[in-house]
Amino acid sequence: MINDQNTPRIRTERRDAAKNRQLILDTAHRLFEQFGVEQVSMNQIATEAQIGPGTLYRRYRNKGELCQDLIKDSVDLFFDDIEEYLQENDQVPPNQKLKEILSFFIRFREKKAQLLTGVEEAKSTNPLKSRSKSPLYAELHQILVELFDEMEANENTYSNSAFKADMVLMALSSDSYFFQKDVRGYSPEEILELLSSTLIYTKKGF
Amino acid sequence: MINDQNTPRIRTERRDAAKNRQLILDTAHRLFEQFGVEQVSMNQIATEAQIGPGTLYRRYRNKGELCQDLIKDSVDLFFDDIEEYLQENDQVPPNQKLKEILSFFIRFREKKAQLLTGVEEAKSTNPLKSRSKSPLYAELHQILVELFDEMEANENTYSNSAFKADMVLMALSSDSYFFQKDVRGYSPEEILELLSSTLIYTKKGF
């Protein structure tokens, strides 16, 4: 899982290709930093990196994939944090764990806001495959489902953990999250509270 | 509210302009019907209608606005239905009313799937103003908030009706709704059940 496209490949990546990949990543990073992810076009990246558009699109089918590659490391660290937390706190009640995970994610989202939005936007623009198969989404969904299941273990409701997990992630998508912040005026902390009181603490009053 | 851009305007719409508006609407409707909303470009509409791109964009800033104009009438009917239902059933418990409204909306969404998606997509692509100010969204939100408030009237939770309403609408956005259908494999009825059991029947087991 650690080296996926870095070191040895199925038949090794050509040296020039590897060099170009790094060149693209560096250029994109620099331009994103300077102008903001939103403002930078694939064109611009190609031009700045002095490669043809074809070369760029060959490696990344769209800006989203590029963004994805750029946060890959952060995402890995993020999941490491979660795993560590879960291992050290497996006796904690599941709803508390859930809330903590959401808190982790919100912090992550705040830190990587632009790139995350970049990932999501392209996903929807392009293959219409929704924001489904982003590894981040899928893996996080899996974790949430397990916690929801653990929560409902001693309840009578028929399980809808997968749905709840989708709701949570939906609510924390760029679209929804920034709508809550910018239009509704909530702080990250308030969003966390609203979300947990709405979707996590389902039994009893609150 | 009834005549907004139809009959008398602030200073009447020029006859040629009115004619063109209708021409655009007809052309778009025809092309959408024939090829699907997704597949038809603004360009194509302009060409087919034999008008310059500038003329088209002058009237509709993007495809979303065009779609919006195309479903305006259906939307009005939709709200009429809701209003009628609410007036005839104001003694029914609010959670039941809520569920019924959602059912209305899901049916509407199924019927106007393509145009609705068209509206939402452009909204997010363009002014980044999120899917907020679509009249449909805003008005529906308002109705949901009132019902949630009514529901919580005799409970102790501090009100988060606005948030819940946002969650519901988020869950029924094209993005989320079709994800649930296509990827998770739920039927419209199942989505309705999941949604109500998750967000509406908050008190007690189910």
Next chain:
DNA sequence: ATACTAAATGGAGACCTCTCCGTTTGTCAA
């Protein structure tokens, strides 16, 4: 070294969205 081959490259080009602006055309007042 040499030839072979699959990967990598770059740029032309198809098609798109959206803006700008010089020109045309209803409309209304004189």
Next chain:
DNA sequence: TTGACAAACGGAGAGGTCTCCATTTAGTAT
């Protein structure tokens, strides 16, 4: 009628996304 003028028009063009493919080139087997 006849101006005058704001509204409407159309199309050129800037800038994007993404594809295709003829050409180049890095590894590898001989």
